[in-house]
Amino acid sequence: MRRAVIGSVVGNALEWYDFFLFSAAAALVFNQLFFPTGDRTAASLAALSIYAVGFVARPVGGLVFGHVGDRYGRKAALIWTLSIMGVATFAMGLLPTYEQIGWWAPALLVVLRLVQGLAAGGEWGGGVLLITENAPAHRRGFFGAWSQAGVSLGFVISSLAFFLVRQLPDADFYAWGWRLPFLASIVIFAAGIFIRKRVMETAPLKEGKDPAALPVVALLRRYPRALMLGIGARLGENGGSQLLITFSLVYGTSVGASTDVLLIGVMLGMICDSAMMPVFGALSDRLGRRPVYMAGLLAMAAFAYPFLHMLGSGSTPLIILAFVIGNGLCHAAMIGVQPAMYSELFEPEVRYSGLAFVHEVAAVIVGVVPLISAALLARYGSPVPVAIYIGVLCLLSLLSVWALKETRPTRAQVH
Template sequence: MKAAAGGNQLRRAILASLAGNMLEWYDFFLFGTAAALVFNRLFFPAADPTAALLAAFSVYAVGFAARPIGGLIFGHVGDRHGRKVSLVWTLSIMGVATFAIGLLPSYEQAGMLAPALLVALRLLQGIAAGGEWGGGVLMITENAPADRRGFLGAWSQVGVGLGFVLASLAFFLARRMPEADFLAWGWRLPFLASILIFLVGVFIRLRISETARHLEEGRGSHAAPILRLLRRYPRAILTGVGIRLAENGGSHLLITFSLAYGVTVGAPADALLVGVMLGMIADSAMMPVFGALSDRIGRRAVYLAGVIGLALFGYPFLRMLDSGAPAMIVAAFVIGNGLCHAAMIGVQPALFSEMFDGEVRYSGLAFVHEVSSVIVGFAPLIATALYASSKSPVPVAAYLAILCLLSAVALLSWRGGKEDFSS
């Protein structure tokens, strides 16, 4: 086997992955915030505010529906033509679409053309995001030495927290202006500012080389990598999807659902927002720590610890939000995200990379990641329905525990990956 990439190439690969992940999650949080604060008022008829809000969130959901399509498209491109080619395209599409949202006319200015353009751009964002994760991960893990793959691979995920912080800061600053100015043009600034991340990311990605692992393991050797993936790796696909249920479902419940739940039980809004932000920062900071630990004691052990920790912490997490005490609320988010979730997401890049051979590795990662995202994408809705019907956090915690149990079974059934990436 060829040696791992040199230091300069590896550093550029980490920066390229970070930039793409940061832009993806900057868009994710930015669009969600704008859907609640702006899009319902500017892009849809105002006769029924509730209907307008539902329409805005429906457009938000379109991006998730498009992600598996992006995973299939760019998984194919990445396995056939190279990781670099695919990643330049995903970042370019994401950057242009996000920037273009900041230029859209309102419903009052353009009628139905305005929401139609918003939907089209959201589709492009979803397609780009679907191809981004797998390629960003592989640009690092295929360049990293095997004994540091967990630590270095985890850096591909750090962009999640950075994107969240940047999006929160951008909208916080935009909201400082008068309401009329914010609705007229101020809301556009965070979207237009995304061009800076995009330009830096493209500059870095154009300077990186294709991963040596991909060139060695059979670049373009199969006309339809996804078909080969489905034929030869059904167990790895099912296992990967199962393993990710706890991490992805937990993320939805620890962030999205928890905000709505906290407001419902009377928790201070400022404490909730600060808690989420500090929790995301803790998550990002601890990802490389758990990735490095997986290099020493194994991927399965660290990931399983995160799964068990999340299952046990689900009920205390909700009760800490119930307390209404700001310190308890912040601690709940920091523990849930910085310990339980980080132990899983920090190990995931290396763990999933080692499940597939190079000929289908990009397709495999993209397929598993996006299919599992669709499956647990309804987690906040399910959790909300469970709480609404019972007025108790117990069913919600039980639902999270079930997701964790399924992930634990999948993880324990996996017989291990190929740490040398050999066939």
């Protein structure tokens, strides 16, 4: 169990470091270096559009690597996803800018973001299953949450990397400094492969369970209701995460907040997120998955407007507090429960495909949250429509979770 937790947390942190680098770069760098100068709003919308492209590719990656994971093992799929992600991220650090090659610069960025999306689509489900399929049933919520903590730590590391290079003089940062976090992914790739090769295969695969010939076909035939409700349940969680992580940088800079303060806020918020995930996961082992998850959705809907208002306050303590509350309480209550809840929806022979399908289709739907939020802000000049938009996503998720059956094993099933 210890090896499974360490392998999942560290592997996820390294993989998602690569994927999350793009969110900071889209808000702070790509909008200035990869598009024509002159209209900053249009350039920001274009950069966020490329950010969203990564989410479009994720369902394809989920299907491909879900098939590999269900047919040939979780480890094989995870080594492939990490390898592909590492190459794409390293290549981003070598890209010429718009000034150097014109429109080829954003075109190449789109291609590499698509490749990142393919890899990310197969990562989440495998990282979760490394833990949940080895965890004791009565503590699956607690242990499963650690896989998600690795994802958050990946964002913390990527934010820290950008914060450090942001301390360079502006001329150096925009000339070459922004490339360093991307080029560092080659070291991260090597470390991640070393770790993942030493992780044990998960229990159902070791027990010789017969895999489905075409896992996705079996999945669609046997679990249509669980798939639809699972996708719905994730809209509020992931939409809220897009607000707290990516759009917050765009909105914060537009209202005059310091970039350094925003990056520190994001880092501290995600650290709190990681710390609280196992707490809410353990709580779901006692109270059930549904009530804890629904409480997080209600909290996210209620906090969306206060969060944006605090970002615009100009107060450093209030800005940091906004990130800590949003991530450490509202978001953690959902994401800490999600690994166990989704793992318990599907049987082992289609579980990787099931988790990937639910997670990544929802990611496509809400991957445009930063783009739509930026457009709403540009159209109305107020954060209120953005908060309403997040509230609607949370309401849809609330209805979906309410319609799902409780997945936590009963005391009789545990024994």
